Amino acid sequence: MASIGQRNRLQYIILGLLNQRPQTGYDLAKAFENEIGEFWQAQHSQIYPLLRRMEDAGEITHEDTVAGEKLAKKQYTLTSSGHDKLVDWVSEPSPELTPSKDEFILKLYFIKTDADPRIQPMLREQLRLHQTQLDHLKSRQETVFPTAAAKQQAYGHYLILDHAIERERDYVAWLSKYLTD
């Protein structure tokens, strides 16, 4: 059997993105550069084979188009079966807390005393990183959701961007709590 594993979440992300609008594999790969990339990552080398399997499974179909003289594109669309699968997934409970895989936090864990001279530089480095990320997310919010109407039209997107902003704000606050200068 060449079926798709139960916990492969990328397939659902692809279904969700194609439900927003028909897209190419290239477009799907680029989607991870915006907010959804805060919560999942995938390379084109994982996406193209998965699109093939999902099409074989009857969840999506594609239409061949040509851009310019001869640049071939495959525009993928949801089938009604794919749409059903997406709705089922969103409707299911999500009872799992996935570990966050934060390498800095892992390193902190192995530091024994508060006198360790590595702590403060590490905190400063992370503060810079998360402050930069916070600034980036805030400017994204201003450009993507400048009006109340924009919020309305992509409410889920607004929510997860707001969540990412709060997360970074709180991370910065936590780091500041332990910074001595």
Added chain:
Amino acid sequence: MASIGQRNRLQYIILGLLNQRPQTGYDLAKAFENEIGEFWQAQHSQIYPLLRRMEDAGEITHEDTVAGEKLAKKQYTLTSSGHDKLVDWVSEPSPELTPSKDEFILKLYFIKTDADPRIQPMLREQLRLHQTQLDHLKSRQETVFPTAAAKQQAYGHYLILDHAIERERDYVAWLSKYLTD
């Protein structure tokens, strides 16, 4: 070559845990049940083969012991080379922001309008989940770090537990912001 990939972080976690005290593979697997499990997960089926490879690489060694009549145990210890590798890893910058892979947030992203009736039940489910986790972490903090001296002796552990608590507290606050009842 049967070398270990550059980004395999589990090896560093194992080095760090063995630096705390000599342990068996079984002990290492159990370690993910406490706070470090909030930030990484690994099964014994991944740990045992990795211990073998790390020993082949000269980073750790083991001593065979027997518990009771004949229960064989392998007590692993860091070599000085393994200790160096741990120190190098902790001292390196950690400039990567890893996506958090929160399935609930992924689902939210695909909800179009604030009138969608699925939103409120989903928020309530997550609130229950994260409130339970927050309560658990707070009680862990009370039992593991009852005194200031306890904090001193495992400061990194204290920091990451505090971080996990703040994270859950903030998650609960964020969910509450969008709950209408």
Added chain:
DNA sequence: GCTAATCATGTAATTAATTACATGTTTCAA
């Protein structure tokens, strides 16, 4: 007109991680 960036699609090789299979010992509680 050139050239770099971006668009576009794929495969191959490897590593990381999960789930299932497999076996045996010791301890604790009913």
Added chain:
DNA sequence: TTGAAACATGTAATTAATTACATGATTAGC
């Protein structure tokens, strides 16, 4: 005393994910 839970170690099979290899077209700027 017996049965379940926990201790203890491994391998096999599969899937997920990353990195590298591979090719070609179009667009935007110099």
